[in-house]
Amino acid sequence: MKYDFAAIEKKWQDIWEEKKPYAAITGDPRPKFYGLIEFPYPSAAGLHVGHPRPFTAIDIVTRKKRMDGYNVIFPIGYDAFGLPTENYAIKNHIHPAIVTRDNIANFTRQLKMLGYGFDWDRCVNTSDPKYYKWTQWIFLQMFKHGLAYKTTMPINWCTSCKVGLANEEVVDGVCERCGGEVVRKEKSQWMLRITKYADRLIDDLDDLDYIERVKVQQKNWIGRSTGVEVVFKVSNGDEITVYTTRADTLYGVSYMVLSPEHPILEKWKDQIANWDEVAAYQAEAARKSDFERGELNKDKTGVCLQGIRVINPVNNASVPVFISDYVLMGYGTGAVMGVPGHDQRDWEFAMKFGLPIVEVVKGGDMTKEAYVAKDDGIMVNSDWMNGMTVREAIPAMKKYCVEHGFGKEKVNYKLRDWVFSRQRYWGEPIPLVNCEKCGWVPLDESELPLVLPNVESYEPTDDGESPLAKMTDWVNTTCPKCGGHAVRETDTMPNWAGSCWYYLRYMDPNNDEAPFSKEAEEYWGPVDWYNGGMEHTTLHLLYSRFWHKFLYDIGLVHTKEPYAKRTSHGMILGRNPHYVGYAETEEEKQALIAHYGSQALRQSVKMSKSLGNVVNPDDVIKAYGTDTMRVYIMFIGDFEKTATWSDEAVKGSKRFLDRCWNLLELVKDDAAVSPANEALIHKTIKKVGDDILELKMNTAIAALMTLVNQFYSNGCTKGDLKNLVLLLSPFAPHIAEEMWEQLGFAESEGKMAMQMSWPEYDEAKTVDAEHEMAVQVNGKLRSTIRVANDADEDTIVKTALADEKIQRQMEGMQLVKTIVVKNRIVNLILKKA
């Protein structure tokens, strides 16, 4: 009988839909396991082949965990608010809610077709009022605890989306979503005080089982540095504070630089002789976007403030003050001390403006570049610090500053507060009203959800206000506190909001009284294993850790961290359409190389419509079936690395499943495991089980292929095949269930294969009775020998020396040393006799 994947997959998907073997049971006495994947954004394009990679991997892990006796929760939902849907709605004049509904239906169809073990009864949708009621509720708790505040600040403004963006959403100076130009614009925005959690977001990483690069990237993003703030006296009697991590270089200060936006400049206006020049520079800097300021950083610019000087508190030296756009107002104090000898940026500035360069750490050549001295550099020209190492000098000088009353220790972060407002329609309304008398007032909790009203047009207004601002009926309301006139906030939340806590909602998705019950959270929390893309490391992952910590502080969750373990998958790329391998003749190949260059042609590229290299999972499933799709996407390569989709290679996975299937005709009707296959079966059980939990699905599948190959050469019994089917079931659940049934196990065991226990292996049986060992002479492989497993070193060496090839090597030589690594190699060290 032929392997009819289409019929088999339909059959089992229908059975699972009805019997719900994936239902997670809150409170069940078995140990729990919470496996999580990042829920998809339901785009109009549907699922692409990138999605199944992480989904299938965690699906396999959770299936293995079920077979290991865990009560598994593996949920799915939709991150449904966001700009692409809104833009689509504007373009096609369809309400975003309808677009979202249709897209979700399509995603659901595709996900079900992939045979994932999701508990569909727990499906969430962030744009559903029943869900965002609680997103709004959590926001209100943050507001009440002083973590949400409104401020006017320069924001990243996307000129195309007409929306404010978080720093994280600006990529290479353009909007991450649409690629539009980003400029700075003053706007009143809601902010979330994530910086208050900066230390905990760094320090708590230590106890988590996150892959290292995620930890490193989060730490770098938060960018904690410890230093000291030093107060300089100004010639006009004022004071100005700078921040430095290199207090040791204070004797090397030859000038000071302020950011062009520094507020004190306004105060000094009348004392600055060249104010016109200063004002012109300020205007110039304000015009540029942050990106432009960064781009043009090769050449330092600035203006000296004439009539103003500052006094270095350590040596009373009077030094000039400049403004320059290389100093950022948003970091530290907006003022830095210039130490050109030991900071490259300061060096460039000093060279440009002819400022003195003082060496305070020995060793560099100041005429060529700054000497960014290492920890054990020796201090010079620094009075009492001379002779100290930099490592000693930094804390010594910190202490000195503090004791002499002109400095204090200070920790700074690169992390900024999170811009939480969007001037868009398709997001959660912010449940606050602005009352003339009471200021910003939260809605009463009984008023939640504050439902997104229907509007006719979703276009943002030209002045940058949200489309909601045009709905005067909705905007004008009464103050919940005093009953007077008030206006609603018309900004909505960014699309990161709903994803900050969705893993909690899965635990108790239909609760109308609370975001989730205490009981459910205590049972399921924390997420045991969360897999997602590296691109979310400094966005979603950081934001949701922040929200979770807040929920912990107000006693809603019982763990400090939401996710115990985090792994990350590599992207699936497409072939460059001009890939040399596609050339049919040598001439074509040469022509391609001549035209495009050989390097570019080899590289894989992101799948995109314009390149025509997009692979649609629907097509793959239609041609080969879901199980083949699942096996191939796991077999494609190392899970963490990027991989290139190959239509050719998919066939190998299909062939493998065909070969599994065809064993049904070959199998001997014998319930026992055959002696010929026993050792390999035990090895494979161990290998596949271990590999799954390390996400090494590619080698697990390779091991299964090896086992099948052996079944073909040795023959196999029903007992052999039973083991194979169980091992195969997490990877290819449909074919496994069908084979299970056809072999009669469904009836004899009274369960589906997926409900069976993972087969046990006997460590003793994973090793063969006899081993092949390599024999090296002076580190070079010369022969192999077969020895019994329990052979002692003596026997092994004797066997090796008796080997014919080794005998030849021994001629005229003398044995000086032997190295034996059991079961692996013998190395004989020979010398001329």
Add this chain to the structure above:
RNA sequence: GCCGGUGUGAUGGAAUGGUAGACGUGACGGACUCAAAAUCCGUUCCUGGCAACAGGGUGUGGGUUCGAGUCCCACCACCGGCACCA
């Protein structure tokens, strides 16, 4: 520039410091077939040799070790992130 990662056959990729290239794709040969597809069996790192075998081989150059794809140092190339953060 800084941080992280990667570099292995024609190709995707395997290798706790211990026989480099498992497993798959492609290619080649054979069986089956009128033929093709599918399937099954075999070969496939390079050089020399009929062969046994010998020599070479994991980006480059050094080092540690009985033994290095793996560890250390320097360099090159590519990928990802950050980028005037004082």
